[in-house]
Amino acid sequence: MNYLFNASGRDRITLWYLDNRSIRKKSVPNRTWIFVTGAVHDLEFLSGQLDEVEWIRYSWDERRDIYGLLKGIRIDLNPSCIRRMVEAIDVIGLGRKLMVYNADINPSLRYLSENNLTLFPLESPDFLDIVPEITQIEATTYGKELKSIVLDGKHIDPSRRESYAGIAHRIQESGIVIYGNYGKQTEMILERIGRMGIDIPGYRIIRGNSYESYGQVHYNCNRISMSGRLCIESSSFTFSEAGLPGLIEVSRISSVPLETASVITPGTAVSSMEVSFALKKGVLVPLYKNDHEAEKTVRELIATDRGGLVLQPDPGLYRNVYEIDFSSMYPSIIVRHNLSPETITRGVGQEIPGTPYRVRTDRTGFLSEALSHLLSRRLYYKSIRDREHIYAQRDTALKWMLLTSFGYTGYKNAKFGRIEVHESITSTGRWAMTRSMRIAESMGFKVIHGIVDSLWIEGDGDVDTLLEKIREETRIDIVMDGHYAWILFLPSRSGIGALNRYLGLRTDGTYKARGIEVRRSDVPDICRKFQMEAMKLFENCFTPEAIVSKRGKYKVLKDRYTNSMHTFPEEDFYINVSPSRRMEEYGVNNISRIVMKKWKSMGHEISPGENVSVKVVNWKMRVVEPASGKGSIDYAFYRKYVLRAFEAFDYLVECAARAQGSGKSAYKGLYFFSEN
Template sequence: MRGWILDCYADEVNNEMVTWIKTSTGVERISDREYRPCFYVKPSAERRQDLLLGLKEAGVEHRWEQHRTWLTGPLEDVLKVTPRGYRNLMPLARTVDKWGCHRDHTLFNVDTRMDTRYFLHRKVFPMGLMDVERWKNLDTPFRLDYPMPELRSCELTLETSTRRGMPTLEDRLKRATLDDVVMEGKEADILELLQQALRDQDPDVLITDGGDSFHLPFLEKCAERNEMELELGREGGKRRGKGKSYFTYGRILYKPPAYKLRGRIHLDKGSSFIFQEGKMAGLIDLCRLSRISMQDMARMSPGSAISAMQVNEASKMGSLVMWKKNLPEEFKTAAELVASDRGGLIYEPKVGLHEHIQEVDFTSLYPSIMVRHNISPETLNCDCCQDSGEPVPGLGYWTCSKRRGLLGRVLEPIVRRRISLKRLKKEGGRRSQIYDQQAKVLKWVLVTCFGYTGYRNARFGRIECHESITAHGREILMRSAEVAERRGFRVLHGIVDSLWLSGDGDVEAYCREIGQRMGIPLVWDGEYKWIVFLPNLTNGAGALNRYYGAFQDGELKVRGIALRRRDTCTLARELQQGMLDRLVLGEDAEGFRHRIPEALDVLDSFIRDLRDMETPLEKLVLSKRITRELNEYRQKNDQFRALCQLEDQGFRTPPGEAVEFIMIKGKEVKVAQFLEGDEEYDVGRYEELLFRAAGELLSPFELGQDRLRDFYRRNGAK
């Protein structure tokens, strides 16, 4: 029998691994009670006997084995510890760590995902075709075109009895829809009909929009209220995670609890970044590469995928993976810190309007640097190549010339795969969209892999790797700019991996030369008929990543303005889009300037509608992310007022979630879900948003926010 692994998880009650296989005729459930997960301990000499005695008294199976505890280290004696049950693994590991006073025992392979452990043990991967009886792969993870099962999917939507716009768990279920099957009636009857519809249609994938945060917990509450058992999977039992707030890249985000099903994939498209970027094709591709089950991968970040790939590769290299990594940063003098902690190279943009500009970009620059220059935590400043290693520009570091590093081994096939997928997409054909979706997901995997090298909690992070990558990046961009100037170009702007060039040089010949010199492809992104680099709002200097421009074919590219931001309202975004739709008609710099009055006419129309109270409320909704609990706010700002309204209605909004509201008269706000349709919005505050959005585009032409505000206060709208 042949099939694809649809899902895999640990059943902690029965101490077994459960694998669901999708076959040509249906699904098969396979349980394995022989597999026993373990972890490893490298005890200190002083507490070694105490550890052995403690494990013996607790009746825990253990034995000595030899393994590498670091990627390039020698074989060492480590203690293999096998808990009695699946659910005992983490508590036992914490106990052993505590016995060593959290410093004397080094533990390995503790928090590796259970499904990934099992896949590595069986040498298989999810969504890969396999011989089920022999557990033998009939496919490879990095294959470009691979056979896929026909997955049946259904989308579930719910309607509740709420009257205030925001449903709660205490509402009653009014209607459930599974694809085109509508179920109405008493709440208990709807639940019965829903479960019967799932049995009849038997989908492999149940799609929701907000299933983790509301739909499934709400259905669970309805079933509890009606004293019913709710079974949405192919068998009963709950697989539920915990919600959490976390800090990433300067923002606090919230991840709702995961409501996973047994034998059926619950895909919450509203909270799955990977599905939003790459749809089903991208999600499946990343499952195969990372060896993470689809239901889990859908709820993870690209960073979790690259971390899993690194763990998988380390295991294949014969190394254990340390728990609670504690690899300190090497000591540096103040001068060394100044030299090393510099980030990417920036050429400050020339603020204003420019015409006939070429943009060139390096393909996956930082991942390619890691591959080409063998940058990895175990290859950097290695003992074997102090005199023969490849030097890192300006830092006094070197990389190993004798062995291939972990990061390069992981990234090289991903970089090559993405290049191949982009090429296949350009060639067209019936799979073109699939290639595009797969390439989009890999782009985010490659973006995060660089950040993880400098993240102290990453399993294979090391700040010196981060510094080495940016050092090579600065050198590459600087040398590329020098070659550009020698070839007759002028550098208008440069940031990390991109250059904007003016002049009449041969851009294709330039890209070929740089690609050959640097060993990393430089790609011509296109020629702008005009581009506007915007100023920094505080000091007027060129903003590093705020611009808008039109390519020769009329395609717009915008970065860093309200049109691209999530925290502004639809009204401001529509204003900027309307103004840009007029400006893009200009064929050169002169044509652009002639279109500015037309762009101002768009602003005038928006201001007039706003003042006449004709702007729909839904276009005024602002979304702001919550950064703290309600009682931690010291200022009574808009977020605080919105949280108070939600709290009064019994809703708790954890840090990381976003609140939506409109600004109403009296410098107050009203939560969007509580709107009744007759609210009077604050015209003055929304005018400021429009002046800011318009001024953002036109500030290089002395038409900034302040001047636009003054004009309309004196003259009003036309």
Template sequence: MSEPTIYKIDYHDGDVLRWSLTDDGAVYTIDDAYTPTLYVSGHANGSLAEVRSVLGDHPDVAHVSVVEERVSFRHDPESVLQVDVVDLDAVTGIARTVRQWGDPGTYRCYNVDLSREFRYCLETDVKPVPQRNLTCLQLSVVETDLASGTITACTIDDEHVSGSGRAVLETIADRLARTDPDVLMLNTSDLIPALYRQAERLDMEFELGRLPGWQQLAGKSTYESYGQVGHSPARYNVTGRVIIDRSNTFLWNQTNLAGCLDLVERSWKPLQELSWSSIGSILTALQIREARDRDVLVPWRSWRHEQFKTMRQLHDADRGGVTFSPTVGVHETVHELDFSSLYPNIIVTRNVSPEKIRCGCHSDRTDVPTLDYSICDERGYLPDVLEPLIEDRDAIKTELRDTDDENRQRILTGKSSAIKWILVSCFGYQGFSNAKFGRIECHEAINAFAREILLETKSILEEHGWQVVHGIVDSVWVTPRDEQEQTPLDALTEHISKEIEIRLEHETSYDWIAFVPLRDSDAGALTKYFGKKAGQDEYTYRGIECRQRSTPAYIARAQKALIAELDTCQEPEAVCEELRSWLDRLRRGAVDPSDLVITKRVSNARDEYTQSTRSVAALDRATERGLTRAPGQDVSFVVVDDDKRSRDRVALALEDPTTYDTAFYRELLVRAAASVLSPLGWRTSQIKHFLSDHTDTSLRSFL
């Protein structure tokens, strides 16, 4: 009989607990022989014998030996130290000790900063995929109860429970005992310490896990990524159950359980770690698995020098993808063509891999357009990581088109979405300074190939009778030229796909599409457009207010209604009449304030703000109620009196405001209307002028 599949690993009181699912619950075994491992290589006359001697006597080291491993994809196997330590907490301490010996760079450490459960799976060859369907229990508590420290109400799945603090804990404990869930889905992981502290105050026995106790795995932190401030909440663990924090799980929110489990199987990151991981860290796990299959160690703090570049190479390399300035206006009979997974396919078809770019064996070649970098003929590791993902997603999309089974569609959609996010991140990862295996030359080469591909595609399309009205990196929008006969797009996309060696797909046909100008210019905004899909009662919205996360629900609905009116009447005046009905509802106070909530991401601590903004007013109100908002977290509010500069300027969404500032929201609505009408030449001033000349109340506003 085969060993049960492990689905979760706990480090508990010095033991490693391996949890496996049974038909009616879960059981664990203890691995008392496991020792985490790191590696040390010597450089610049660093003596491995000396390090081995010192580490052999270290109390946190269980065993030291010399093994043959590759310290990077570009290196052949060499002698390194394999250092087995007594427990997980000793890994980083030993690595820091080693790095302090000798001059900087004398000794380098590997396999140091792997996440807890992933490390165990990687080192013990465990694939943490559950062998049956997971059971789940959802728990949520409102923020004000958490802030007060006393939880007297919660929602368990779809049931609302309230009462004394003791009664609430007893109800949660009873549901856990009856259902014995494998997954706890929490609206915030801060619920874990709050429940345990409440039980302690009440002198109650209470457990969320399958064994007693809870752990804090990481504290909350603030980070910056691509110019945006983000917040990572504290992470907690209970034994035997997977914790999913809905406030800290990008992947679960973007896919579903089927998509997450598909990536668990590919990456070997157990479900709990995968749920809070960034896309980049999951891609890193995939690459680490490929690296270990090739006996390549994982650098602790990667250091990769850039090879010499000429001034011309520096200039040409410092460019992104090609974009064509859109032709502002409304265009009829437009087709959107997209390259399937362009950047991942460039990596695979052009063999763009960190250890193969600018290789020494082909230094005389100029494989990368404009940059003249060489690429080795030998297959790189990165194409081997990405090609199965590309092929599997293509197969999933094909099956999705052919199946009518709703449950199967849900599973396939989740898997496709999960793979899509990994493929989306693979390009940016190559230019990320902390990437374990990234290389800036790969990033530059991918961009260079993409630029050439889009320019060549534009040339072919125009030669065959099509006008390109817009293009962004991997997508082009075309319309027939009046004076020229067109080659059918099906035949043309097939021809271009063969020429480029990457499939060009006919993504969407539009009856019409409108490209929006910049707010302060007549030039087209690259990512703002909307249109009516051909033969469907469906619209596409990109970049405009109804797609922006900060836009209130009422404004978003209004903008979509204005676009529908434009489709029906095709006249700016008719759109303005529709706008009037939405403005009238605002003026009469007929809009529910909950539909006017604005959500903003906090970028600084409160004391770092120098201007009295609406977000600052919301932060002040949150502080007044005992609620904290760290940089990177969201604050949601309704503007109730924009003339004020105090905290009374807004009301928090959780305060259930009953009023709103009509003039403020009128401006938001007119601005949204300007996005709809600006492709026709009507800006904010024309819209306001029309409204001022026509003051009749619209009957539509009472509907």
């Protein structure tokens, strides 16, 4: 059996096959080409210059990009020469006269796409993946010391030479190495193996970096690349979200080799998938985009430059609430409404609500076509995700790709993006939400809240008919995500309803929580534990009366958490700290700065976005210790966290007390509680 699972190289591509659990490699020559367009006289000038160089092969050709047919010059060359050739063309064309295509594509991706090869191919989407031997190395450190090592799920002694020999042996016989290197622990292990003179494959360290995405600072730790093996860092985004099956799915869909897929963002994976799709269809991929934002008036800019619709809920307890969700709303809009850079016009086509644009419907847009396969695949895995965990992992990976596919349409360097598409998508999304609100209201429901692609509606109407009507009108699939016996929308500090903080008890006895401590990673476990226990306490309380009846037990629970904190294990007080800037950039001595200072004194500099687990030993003296370090807990410091964790449930009991006996919801307008 020959099963393709990796490709590497440039001028020669090495295809990695799995042949009855052993790895077989095949090396093939990889000659490629780039395409240049421009005004005829500029192309003729370029042609004259190319004639001067004997080894360059080129031909006049006609190719199409997403907008239409282009006449130009095709230059055949090796991938390793492309960069120098592009530099030369830039000089010849004075940097603006000539447009270059297919010049910055990953050679493996291009070879696979042009030869119609798929990594980790599946005959049926239900089939499981075939993978080479895997080894997994995880370890913990204290300062520069290895505290523990886990090899393939088994603890081994970090002080014994045999342990390192065992690790080396497992690396030697594996095709995939999964390793944790957030505290540079695997680097330390490999260094030690080297010092001991134990044989391992050659490796190199790729330095990590901090980066900002959607207003948050993240950190990519140092990575390890090892000869003849695919190395996956376990804290990398896709692996930590969707595991190996999810990562393999990304590699399969985007034609990006597995190791690369583990370090790129889902957005880059979508972009690669689009490039791969273009190559398969014979569509040119521009090196630099030339489809700038079209001129618009300030009024048009203000009207179109907006995101999704987010309503303002009144804080309170609502009963008999349905949550209805558009499935993959933005990708569905792209696909079903045919939104693509070349289909958006100002002249002909169907009107796009809320924008001055129109969309052509006489041909299928490139973006719509490229994403339709991804969308249908995701919807398929979503429908079977409960059958096998692996399907859920594939679904998660595809969900992330689809989520970012929308954002990329507004990214200035996206190969197939255009801001007008981005504006049209959000505008159509807002239109779909407002239409759904009106349909729901006409059927007797009351709209409580809405966030971009979800609506919470209260009432006894026929939900199935409602969903059918919305589907029919908006052309976007919508499903019921939950039926809540009650849902509590919490107030923000300013007194109006918080947009994304709520807790709901579904009629099947399960909860959905957002924004409260049980969902947050920046609070100590003791807060999560309290809220888990409170949720357990109220789990069968489907009515306000039942909630109020637990008031006594709830008070006992709170007393236990406030008066007996010292009885909880130390791990419950560990806090994850992730500084968002460099130490010297902090103006105040907050916990992030104190932690960075402490780590520096231990010989390790924390980079912005890096995550470390700490405990506060004495807050007055600003003393913190690594989670596994010495020192006792400063309970006074943790008290404020615990009191904050009470707030959501205090509010639940308060609202329930107001609503009991009425059979109605209790929500707070701005002045007083109302009943509905």
